[in-house]
Amino acid sequence: MIYTRQIRVEFNHCDPAGIVFYPRYFEMTNSVAENFFRDVVQLPYEEMMARGGGVPTARLEVTFHAPSRLGDLLDWRMQVLRLGGSSLDLSIEAQGADRKRVSVALTLVNVNAKGRPQPWSDEVRQRITTFIEAE
Amino acid sequence: MIYTRQIRVEFNHCDPAGIVFYPRYFEMTNSVAENFFRDVVQLPYEEMMARGGGVPTARLEVTFHAPSRLGDLLDWRMQVLRLGGSSLDLSIEAQGADRKRVSVALTLVNVNAKGRPQPWSDEVRQRITTFIEAE
Amino acid sequence: MIYTRQIRVEFNHCDPAGIVFYPRYFEMTNSVAENFFRDVVQLPYEEMMARGGGVPTARLEVTFHAPSRLGDLLDWRMQVLRLGGSSLDLSIEAQGADRKRVSVALTLVNVNAKGRPQPWSDEVRQRITTFIEAE
Amino acid sequence: MIYTRQIRVEFNHCDPAGIVFYPRYFEMTNSVAENFFRDVVQLPYEEMMARGGGVPTARLEVTFHAPSRLGDLLDWRMQVLRLGGSSLDLSIEAQGADRKRVSVALTLVNVNAKGRPQPWSDEVRQRITTFIEAE
Numbered sequence: 001m002i003y004t005r006q007i008r009v010e011f012n013h014c015d016p017a018g019i020v021f022y023p024r025y026f027e028m029t030n031s032v033a034e035n036f037f038r039d040v041v042q043l044p045y046e047e048m049m050a051r052g053g054g055v056p057t058a059r060l061e062v063t064f065h066a067p068s069r070l071g072d073l074l075d076w077r078m079q080v081l082r083l084g085g086s087s088l089d090l091s092i093e094a095q096g097a098d099r100k101r102v103s104v105a106l107t108l109v110n111v112n113a114k115g116r117p118q119p120w121s122d123e124v125r126q127r128i129t130t131f132i133e134a135e
Numbered sequence: 136m137i138y139t140r141q142i143r144v145e146f147n148h149c150d151p152a153g154i155v156f157y158p159r160y161f162e163m164t165n166s167v168a169e170n171f172f173r174d175v176v177q178l179p180y181e182e183m184m185a186r187g188g189g190v191p192t193a194r195l196e197v198t199f200h201a202p203s204r205l206g207d208l209l210d211w212r213m214q215v216l217r218l219g220g221s222s223l224d225l226s227i228e229a230q231g232a233d234r235k236r237v238s239v240a241l242t243l244v245n246v247n248a249k250g251r252p253q254p255w256s257d258e259v260r261q262r263i264t265t266f267i268e269a270e
Numbered sequence: 271m272i273y274t275r276q277i278r279v280e281f282n283h284c285d286p287a288g289i290v291f292y293p294r295y296f297e298m299t300n301s302v303a304e305n306f307f308r309d310v311v312q313l314p315y316e317e318m319m320a321r322g323g324g325v326p327t328a329r330l331e332v333t334f335h336a337p338s339r340l341g342d343l344l345d346w347r348m349q350v351l352r353l354g355g356s357s358l359d360l361s362i363e364a365q366g367a368d369r370k371r372v373s374v375a376l377t378l379v380n381v382n383a384k385g386r387p388q389p390w391s392d393e394v395r396q397r398i399t400t401f402i403e404a405e
Numbered sequence: 406m407i408y409t410r411q412i413r414v415e416f417n418h419c420d421p422a423g424i425v426f427y428p429r430y431f432e433m434t435n436s437v438a439e440n441f442f443r444d445v446v447q448l449p450y451e452e453m454m455a456r457g458g459g460v461p462t463a464r465l466e467v468t469f470h471a472p473s474r475l476g477d478l479l480d481w482r483m484q485v486l487r488l489g490g491s492s493l494d495l496s497i498e499a500q501g502a503d504r505k506r507v508s509v510a511l512t513l514v515n516v517n518a519k520g521r522p523q524p525w526s527d528e529v530r531q532r533i534t535t536f537i538e539a540e
Binding site for chain 4: 181
């Protein structure tokens with residue numbers, strides 16, 4: 001199953017060359033993952049925070065294929081590559097009107113209030129598994 | 136040779152968990168590279184832009200070792216891994232008071248006004264080579 | 271007439287106190303104005319930029335009524351206070367579920383490629399006037 | 406007395422017009438106030454946060470006099486206009502090589518863990534008063 005979000009490239013994302021400044025892509029990847037947790041996992045980040053936990057990013061691999069310009073509509077597509085005991089490997093890509101713009105592989109880790117990895121709850125594990133297996 | 140910059144973790148870098156929000160690390164890596172071009176290569180970004188060129192980032196590999204907190208002083212260390220015909224492979228790391236926080240390997244590409252790769256000028260190539268070889 | 275946009279408060283907007291960091295509100299006010307120009311005035315910012323012009327902000331007055339928290343839905347409402355020869359006075363406010371969060375009065379100026387104020391085109395003036403007068 | 410900070414306009418501050426995007430000026434004003442609290446008041450934001458308090462901004466008035474460009478050195482100058490019971494009125498201005506770029510008047514409020522205004526401690530009041538009165 002693929003989780004999708006559409007994000008318009010706005011003025012605040014762009015650099016003096018008129019293209020997306022790469023740190024802003026990571027605001028977008030974070031937004032995609034955050035909305036996946038809200039919509040699909042039904043565990044909004046504010047609930048995680050209220051318990052003192054979170055899902056910080058431990059690793060990123062990124063390829064920038066082509067620049068994105070002010071006004072472009074980006075179709076973000078997210079897939080789960082692997083659900084670990086307390087981690088989640090994701091592939092998040094942005095497709096422009098013509099071609100792929102950026103591909104990101106990242107690993108999130110589920111941490112407790114002390115910042116230590118903790119197992120996903122059964123409920124979270126079940127929802128992510130259902131998502132992975134859905135056509 | 137190693138190029139260094141010290142950056143204090145400020146309020147604007149931090150997320151609701153009180154740690155650096157990872158897109159902000161890339162504002163810092165971009166700042167380190169930008170200042171290297173200003174100080175060492177003597178090619179400030181505004182001069183590149185005035186000619187219509189730039190050095191966009193083509194690839195990133197990132198490992199987050201430990202979180203950085205509000206008020207932390209980060210010692211950023213940058214090394215040139217490889218000077219290509221029109222590319223530059225860099226290692227940029229942030230060291231906190233205790234341990235390493237984040238390691239980034241990235242590739243910059245020298246592009247012209249059409250966004251196409253172009254060879255480094257002899258002057259730029261010479262300055263980067265001198266930097267690499269300096270003790 | 272009122273132009274509206276709904277923006278969810280996401281992780282990237284929030285500070286270590288878990289509330290919207292005030293510079294992020296201005297990314298939102300800029301987004302509201304930018305989408306008004308795209309949707310209503312039919313003059314997307316990328317078209318302005320292509321001609322070398324723009325609508326920089328000349329003045330801001332802001333009152334922060336109450337903090338906004340991660341996950342909050344903000345209803346942004348924009349009204350035109352005054353259409354000048356080359357300026358535009360706007361009121362942009364964010365309403366949360368309970369109460370108003372922030373009120374912004376701002377002045378945009380229509381500038382040419384040299385950064386000098388220039389009159390609005392007849393077409394732009396007509397579209398903004400139609401918006402103002404619509405019920 | 407005037408508190409000063411110098412900030413270079415970097416790539417991450419600039420918009421597609423090659424000038425400082427106005428929300429980034431507020432990252433700078435926040436940084437100036439934050440460093441004033443660290444250096445002069447000796448109350449770093451991380452200490453406030455650890456006690457659950459903070460100094461959110463309640464009001465802003467801003468005039469943008471002239472654009473700032475990539476590479477510009479901005480001399481920020483901060484003065485205390487008024488020390489209230491639980492508030493602080495500040496004037497923060499950025500001066501470029503040629504002329505003033507932006508003037509900000511803002512009010513900070515000292516809040517407790519419930520977000521309610523609380524009186525400044527005697528120590529903080531004393532340090533700010535000493536700063537105001539110093540030549």
